[in-house]
Amino acid sequence: MPNFKEQNQSVKEFTVEKAYLQFIFPFALKKDCSNKLIQQLQQQGYEFFTLDNSHLQDKYYGDHTVSHYQMEKIFLPNIEPIIFPSDLTKKEGFRRFSKTFNQEYFLKGKYLQTTFQLLSIDIIICPFQIGMMNIRVELPDNMSYSEVIEFTDLFRVMEPLVEEDSDIQIGIKNQSYKMIKDFIFESLCPFMKDFLDEKNANSSYFGSLPFYIDERLYVVGYIALQEDSMLDVEEIYRLGSISGFDNKGHPFTGAKNSAYMKRFYDNHVYDRWADETYYVVTDYTFSCMTKSQGELTYMLANQMFGQYYYSFLLFYYYRIALMKLTYEQRKLHKGIKGIDVDNLIIQITEFSAKIYNTEINSRLAGKEISNYVRKVLDIDKLFTQVNKTLNDLYKNEERMTSKKHNYLLQILTVYTVISGIYGMNLVIHNWEGKIAWDKFSHYTIFEYIALFVALSGIIISTGMAIQAVRSYIRAKKRSRKNYL
Known part of the structure; x- marks a missing residue:
């Protein structure tokens, strides 16, 4: 009123x-x-x-x-x-x-x-x-x-x-x-x-x-x-x-x-x-x-x-x-x-x-009346907007994936360079058999760097493997899920 x-x-x-x-x-x-x-x-x-x-x-x-x-x-x-x-x-x-x-x-x-x-x-x-x-x-x-x-x-x-x-x-x-x-x-x-x-x-x-x-x-x-x-x-x-x-x-x-x-x-x-x-x-x-x-x-x-x-x-x-x-x-x-x-x-x-x-x-009158409903309710405009949204989401996903890959590549490059310089063997002999814990205190700065690179590389590799398994499981669950 x-x-x-x-x-x-x-x-x-x-x-x-x-x-x-x-x-x-x-x-x-x-x-x-x-x-x-x-x-x-x-x-x-x-x-x-x-x-x-x-x-x-x-x-x-x-x-x-x-x-x-x-x-x-x-x-x-x-x-x-x-x-x-x-x-x-x-x-x-x-x-x-x-x-x-x-x-x-x-x-x-x-x-x-x-x-x-x-x-x-x-x-x-x-x-x-x-x-x-x-x-x-x-x-x-x-x-x-x-x-x-x-x-x-x-x-x-x-x-x-x-x-x-x-x-x-x-x-x-x-x-x-x-x-x-x-x-x-x-x-x-x-x-x-x-x-x-x-x-x-x-x-x-x-x-x-x-x-x-x-x-x-x-x-x-x-x-x-x-x-x-x-x-x-x-x-x-x-x-x-x-x-x-x-x-x-x-x-x-x-x-x-x-x-x-x-x-x-x-x-x-x-x-x-x-x-x-x-x-x-x-x-x-x-x-x-x-x-x-x-x-x-x-x-x-x-x-x-x-x-x-x-x-x-x-x-x-x-x-x-x-x-x-x-x-x-x-x-x-x-x-x-x-x-x-x-x-x-x-x-x-x-x-x-x-x-x-x-x-x-399938009938002419039904088609014509449906066209009026579709036009007044702005269906075509909304659908175009959602399609644009889909394209934007794909682009954002590609950008985010590219960034992740770049960060990962940078990390791997650093480890590869350092490992190449030190050969990853400066302290390996101390880990064979029974670990010689008493020798840790006598390491040089370069041996500490090699130790850090080796241990952090193992931890990061393990974390990446766990993350890959989790992503795979999520993808499988998503593929079976009914979103309707």
């Missing part, structure tokens, strides 16, 4: 026949806890999602159905193992666990009070210790357009940072909460708190991703309007910027410059089926808004639960993973303990080779 009121600006109002919202929260998992989390999820009634389980097609989406057969045909063959892993052991895939709730709750804000149906929750375990939670919500029929956007704005604030966002209540009659994060982690998924990596507890934002501003949930939305609704750029902009009510309770647009809103439209709106259906992609939401009727509106909703949801999810994960790898590289340059150069190089390489793909859809 903004802290201003726009003056002399008329805002159109529409009736929303149907609205489905999916709120996505990314988080970091504690190291090596995924197996324990899987066990906990199964104990809590969450079911592992696979395309082979056709009985799951209509279990989590209210009155809608997601065809698993069609999902298999939509994504490219190299993408399916990532987003639809066949079993729980596939760590390079999105291991999704889902649970049906179908329970009614209420949300009360300063200018909005409504019930909503919580359909289901997904917990998705992704590679590189990243997880995502998806909360599916169905709003009551025939709400106003402004009320739907206001609900979206209120629900996505995990932890209010300004006073205007703090005046809410959510829950059921006998148990309500004043923050969305408490509603989620105390009522819906209290067990999840044990698995969140909260090393960055001092961050000003709620969440466990210090490189990502995640106090607000990302929204995947589907909004079906009445057939006679007259959409324009301003109203589409409202959805993209999530502009519901201002601080006086009036619907607002969020901008006044029509040229600015037109630029926004050109960069963020996929309008192949205008003026009936629009797809809006921003940093806050990926939404479908339509005034189509009949079977078409049912199909569009199914797509937002199915193929477009997964297309977005993959690119959203790319964004988070790439930002994490960049963040790890910055920690490395700052000299923070626990960051290993070789480990980071392997993680970047495995991400690029096993997970990252720019083309994921």
Whole structure:
């Protein structure tokens, strides 16, 4: 909710026949806890999602159905193992666990009070210790357009940072909460708190991703309007910027410059089926808004639960993973303990080779919408930055290795020269058989030098041999380790 009121600006109002919202929260998992989390999820009634389980097609989406057969045909063959892993052991895939709730709750804000149906929750375990939670919500029929956007704005604030966002209540009659994060982690998924990596507890934002501003949930939305609704750029902009009510309770647009809103439209709106259906992609939401009727509106909703949801999810994960790898590289340059150069190089390489793909859809519309998501989320820019990071790491490793070799060569040269001068035999005869300890006190300065060179050479050679063995063992362990 903004802290201003726009003056002399008329805002159109529409009736929303149907609205489905999916709120996505990314988080970091504690190291090596995924197996324990899987066990906990199964104990809590969450079911592992696979395309082979056709009985799951209509279990989590209210009155809608997601065809698993069609999902298999939509994504490219190299993408399916990532987003639809066949079993729980596939760590390079999105291991999704889902649970049906179908329970009614209420949300009360300063200018909005409504019930909503919580359909289901997904917990998705992704590679590189990243997880995502998806909360599916169905709003009551025939709400106003402004009320739907206001609900979206209120629900996505995990932890209010300004006073205007703090005046809410959510829950059921006998148990309500004043923050969305408490509603989620105390009522819906209290067990999840044990698995969140909260090393960055001092961050000003709620969440466990210090490189990502995640106090607000990302929204995947589907909004079906009445057939006679007259959409324009301003109203589409409202959805993209999530502009519901201002601080006086009036619907607002969020901008006044029509040229600015037109630029926004050109960069963020996929309008192949205008003026009936629009797809809006921003940093806050990926939404479908339509005034189509009949079977078409049912199909569009199914797509937002199915193929477009997964297309977005993959690119959203790319964004988070790439930002994490960049963040790890910055920690490395700052000299923070626990960051290993070789480990980071392997993680970047495995991400690029096993997970990252720019083309994921086999259908034209899916490709075009995915391109909008990829562009808005800056995936190409982030990937280029990570590739540059990889090149920098290789160069730094080469420089460090070259320095080590130079230092070693200098040491060996010194010992070789001294050994050549003294022949390494000035005091050797005193070490044969029983060591003549009493002769040490009668050594000349040159014999002491020879003794020092011999003993230190033995010690250094032994240390170098031990270090070589340790490096070999570490390399073998690293080659067997799964970084996903």
